[in-house]
Amino acid sequence: MAAEETSVSGVSGRYATALFELARDEKSIDAVLLDLDKFNSMLEQSADLQRLVRSPVFSADIQLSALTAILNQAGISGISANFLKVLTANRRLFAVADMIRAFRALVAKFKGEASADVTVAEALNEKNLDALKTALKSVTGKDVTLNVKVDPAIIGGLVVKLGSRMVDSSLRTKLNSIKHAMKEAG
The missing domain is CATH 1.10.520.20 (N-terminal domain of the delta subunit of the F1F0-ATP synthase)
Structure with missing residues (x-):
């Protein structure tokens, strides 16, 4: 059930x-x-x-x-x-x-909350965590619980996965897309 x-x-x-x-x-x-x-x-x-x-x-x-x-x-x-x-x-x-x-x-789900997996290059302070929760709450209309993972390999920015939606604003991804574009242009 x-x-x-x-x-x-x-x-x-x-x-x-x-x-x-x-x-x-x-x-x-x-x-x-x-x-x-x-x-x-x-x-x-x-x-x-x-x-x-x-x-x-x-x-x-x-x-x-x-x-x-x-x-x-x-x-x-x-x-x-x-x-x-x-x-x-x-x-x-x-x-x-x-x-x-x-x-x-x-x-x-039982409590009517949303959960987001967040990957960052370095640990976030409380102010930044609160700002992120507020931003995600404005999108979902629900309180959002953050599961934060630190991964220095993303260099900077963050990756947020909320349900099936994913926002990747990491520098690693941006650099890879620039590198790919330069290869295609060359």
């Missing part, structure tokens, strides 16, 4: 939808989102945790033991911890980042 009214698909979408429906039924959507965001931050900051999550070398038992210790130390429990443990048991932990993204999208 929920899968028909959302835009998530594939294995990640199915797991995220199941988690969302359980969290909604238990009235714990915000708590689960907070836990998943905490785990995602830990994942982004730890090469060892990334290796544990992604490497097929580790057995499910080893992953589960290590993950349980990590979750206990981080204070992640309840539905969120059970979800991560089920992923481990089903050998799907490697896709956890995609599942967290899909869960965020489901929560945003």
Whole structure:
């Protein structure tokens, strides 16, 4: 039922939808989102945790033991911890980042919010983040949650993906298009 009214698909979408429906039924959507965001931050900051999550070398038992210790130390429990443990048991932990993204999208849709993926060359300050949120709100008519990723390779500018729309004002893209135009002219 929920899968028909959302835009998530594939294995990640199915797991995220199941988690969302359980969290909604238990009235714990915000708590689960907070836990998943905490785990995602830990994942982004730890090469060892990334290796544990992604490497097929580790057995499910080893992953589960290590993950349980990590979750206990981080204070992640309840539905969120059970979800991560089920992923481990089903050998799907490697896709956890995609599942967290899909869960965020489901929560945003449920709350009537929009979500935008923003790639910048360097971290934005609060003033710039607020200005970007305001600009996107004027376009969508909804509050917009930003998922910001820093990628120095874009050199400058930013890339914004809002639903199926993408605006790429990065310097790398502009330089590539100039280079391409010069090749065509020569």
